[in-house]
Amino acid sequence: MPISGFPEWLPPQRMIEQYVLDKIRSTFELYGFAPLETRAVEPLETLLSKGETSKEVYLLRRLQDSGDTPAKGEDQLGLHFDLTVPFARFVVENHGRLQFPFRRYQIQKVWRGERPQEGRYREFLQADIDVVNRDTLPFHFDTEMPLVIGDVFRSLPMPRAVILVNNRKVCEGFYRGLGFEDTAQVLRTIDKLDKVGPDKVAALLVETAGATDAQAAACLRLAEISATDGSFVERVRALGVTDPLLDEGLGELLQVVETANEHAPGLVRAELKIARGLDYYTGTVYETQLEGYERFGSICSGGRYETLASVGNTRFPGVGISIGVSRMLGLLFGQDALSVSRPVPTCVVVALPSDDRRAECDRIAAALRKRGIPTEVAPTAAKFGKQIQFADRRGIPYVWFPGEPDTVKDIRSGEQVEADASAWAPPAADLHPVVTGR
Amino acid sequence: MPISGFPEWLPPQRMIEQYVLDKIRSTFELYGFAPLETRAVEPLETLLSKGETSKEVYLLRRLQDSGDTPAKGEDQLGLHFDLTVPFARFVVENHGRLQFPFRRYQIQKVWRGERPQEGRYREFLQADIDVVNRDTLPFHFDTEMPLVIGDVFRSLPMPRAVILVNNRKVCEGFYRGLGFEDTAQVLRTIDKLDKVGPDKVAALLVETAGATDAQAAACLRLAEISATDGSFVERVRALGVTDPLLDEGLGELLQVVETANEHAPGLVRAELKIARGLDYYTGTVYETQLEGYERFGSICSGGRYETLASVGNTRFPGVGISIGVSRMLGLLFGQDALSVSRPVPTCVVVALPSDDRRAECDRIAAALRKRGIPTEVAPTAAKFGKQIQFADRRGIPYVWFPGEPDTVKDIRSGEQVEADASAWAPPAADLHPVVTGR
Numbered sequence A, B: 001m002p003i004s005g006f007p008e009w010l011p012p013q014r015m016i017e018q019y020v021l022d023k024i025r026s027t028f029e030l031y032g033f034a035p036l037e038t039r040a041v042e043p044l045e046t047l048l049s050k051g052e053t054s055k056e057v058y059l060l061r062r063l064q065d066s067g068d069t070p071a072k073g074e075d076q077l078g079l080h081f082d083l084t085v086p087f088a089r090f091v092v093e094n095h096g097r098l099q100f101p102f103r104r105y106q107i108q109k110v111w112r113g114e115r116p117q118e119g120r121y122r123e124f125l126q127a128d129i130d131v132v133n134r135d136t137l138p139f140h141f142d143t144e145m146p147l148v149i150g151d152v153f154r155s156l157p158m159p160r161a162v163i164l165v166n167n168r169k170v171c172e173g174f175y176r177g178l179g180f181e182d183t184a185q186v187l188r189t190i191d192k193l194d195k196v197g198p199d200k201v202a203a204l205l206v207e208t209a210g211a212t213d214a215q216a217a218a219c220l221r222l223a224e225i226s227a228t229d230g231s232f233v234e235r236v237r238a239l240g241v242t243d244p245l246l247d248e249g250l251g252e253l254l255q256v257v258e259t260a261n262e263h264a265p266g267l268v269r270a271e272l273k274i275a276r277g278l279d280y281y282t283g284t285v286y287e288t289q290l291e292g293y294e295r296f297g298s299i300c301s302g303g304r305y306e307t308l309a310s311v312g313n314t315r316f317p318g319v320g321i322s323i324g325v326s327r328m329l330g331l332l333f334g335q336d337a338l339s340v341s342r343p344v345p346t347c348v349v350v351a352l353p354s355d356d357r358r359a360e361c362d363r364i365a366a367a368l369r370k371r372g373i374p375t376e377v378a379p380t381a382a383k384f385g386k387q388i389q390f391a392d393r394r395g396i397p398y399v400w401f402p403g404e405p406d407t408v409k410d411i412r413s414g415e416q417v418e419a420d421a422s423a424w425a426p427p428a429a430d431l432h433p434v435v436t437g438r
Helices: A011-030 A084-097 A140-154 A168-178 A183-190 A198-209 A213-224 A231-237 A244-263 A325-334 A355-370 A384-393 B011-030 B084-097 B140-154 B168-178 B183-190 B198-209 B213-224 B231-237 B244-263 B325-334 B355-370 B384-393
Strands: A041-043 A058-062 A077-079 A102-111 A123-132 A161-167 A268-271 A284-290 A300-311 A314-324 A338-340 A348-350 A375-377 A398-401 A407-410 A416-418 A435-437 B041-043 B058-062 B077-079 B102-111 B123-132 B161-167 B268-271 B284-290 B300-311 B314-324 B338-340 B348-350 B375-377 B398-401 B407-410 B416-418 B435-437
Touching (some): A011 A325, A011 A435, A084 A123, A084 A314, A123 A140, A140 A244, A161 A244, A168 A183, A183 A198, A244 A284, A244 B355, A314 A325, A325 A338, B011 B338, B123 B140, B123 B325, B140 B300, B183 B198, B231 B244, B348 B384, B384 B398
Parallel strands (some): A348 A375, A348 A398, B348 B398
Antiparallel strands (some): A041 A077, A123 A314, A407 A416, B041 B077, B058 B077, B123 B314, B300 B314, B338 B435, B398 B407
């Protein structure tokens, strides 16, 4: 039986997923990110080290161990709930063996022990990139993340992606300039804007952050600012708040927007209400909307950490972004927005004239495979009509008939031509299944 | 800290692993196997349904649940310990939506809660293929498995693989023909041959299977037979035992050997002592040795199940084989038998003459990436010597110097030539990291 929160795709969806993963991976590699995979488990104390009790953790126990405690000398292990915590641990463990700045990508399943009723994924695939450096990490790496993600989405038959960008320094500096001391509390409240609306947020700012009505109104006006070009700077300035951190944040955010506009106009939008809630970002933050799917929220998020990891007095700052692959595909599959031309890799079925000719058919198949053409031999020496049906049901375009000479039939058009297994090739578009958007 | 049994590779090893996985996958697809991934967890009762208490299972528990029992209405979940049990469950669940015979491959992590002291993997990657059909599965699918595995290994820069094949029907028929009733007990004892030697096995056959000395000796003589061609049939016949099941088994085994010899001489060896212990195979069984690594045991095993799954009165027989990817790579890495030409995908570093020219360098990088050339821009506008060192330390072959005109330098040879980012390409051998064997 299906288990709530643990999605499983049938082969056609899995083929689409692999296609998407291949495109993600090759784009990441074009930007020089090296592959990494970490183990699925971490000691519980590592998983909870950032106070992440909000991410529900699955703990592991050996069936053979009695009770709930791990065997002597063993840590309590849990499944990782993201790829950032394991990556930070990996950097700490291997910093002496890595070249910094270290660019890595990581495409793996993660698990969250959500309550099943919520209908959320409990197992899902993420595709992360991060750049981490020793001591300091130049800001320009923050401007690179949207370019990579933009290229990923441009390589896929999907709706257009818009990356929403903000900078915690803008918010924090603005709130400080307004006179707030507990700027984190203000940020947490602003983060509720989409859920509860501006009136409620204003009330909450007064209630929980000690804001005056004017301060609350100013915070809301900042959060309203949104621009696909550098005009947001003027609009923030027009609110009349000054603070050095605000200036720094505006400068950084402007760089992200300008670099993205140079690369692909419309790719990013400065969106000053983006807060990324409880995550430990210290500067740039990213969220991503798919056009037409805005109501489903962000499918790709991340930001800058001043301290991704630390070893003694050495800090390792980082910036990264994570594509929620399962979440994104779940949305698109739900709308039938992606399809694949056939549910098997096979391009050619070699028809079997009679059981005693299987060796001959195997030789034909081997010759085709040798030149990269995915081929199956028919499972039984049924009537040719049935063998053609075998191919047709699977969307396999070609059936090969051994003979003197051999012939190959495009079963879509009915066209049948003489062919030699050591030379014939299908049109490039037929060689592999093709993934298309709606 | 590393956790015993949970291997983690540094990026160069991970690059090799990905290269190997890509080759495995593309070979599987050339034979028409469709991709499948199942969830990492199964209900405990599914995991134990074949009586597999010998495979140690990791159970899951939500951190937020008190005690050891799952929330009401939820099954006790455990991590899968192989890919066969989840595949069988998937077939049962989805048989109405699949086209039979159904060919699928599945490349995933599995987990076994072994005691840490044993130095065994507790998390490892397997790459499985299986063909499953409704009611009956023609025997020729058994002859196909070694061809696929042979092609996988021929595509990899690795020692030669030899697939050892046997057939349970040969053993069972032979033991029956000799007069044994509990043939399973004889098989289990013969399976200990490599561990305890023939004298001890003979004694055990007398002790636990009620064998006479002559019967025990005959069983051992059968187990000694080994041949890369059909000559094993004569040698079995020469032992003077007759039984219809023995005849059937010999005929099947001969087909596997002959088909493989036609495809790639030396690829398989009939090895009549192979028993595959406690697994539920009913006919053909496979093990695989890497030349030079025989002492480490099988790195790729499988066989035929008369009942892989069943739904009501409908049986789903299957045949499959599984490459132990982590185990195999662990062995090869341990002997430094595989290497990669550089630990990053990057082919070109664009040198940054000064910070104010980053946009220009980004444009050059974008032009190169657009044509599939993995490119990074130097992280800082350091002296060119330091920027060349940045590339050199990572094994990146080319450094690009923006100018009028641009030039590109092969830092291995020192050769520097004029180049245009919209036209230049490296030699094909430099474009991506190259994996080589020793």
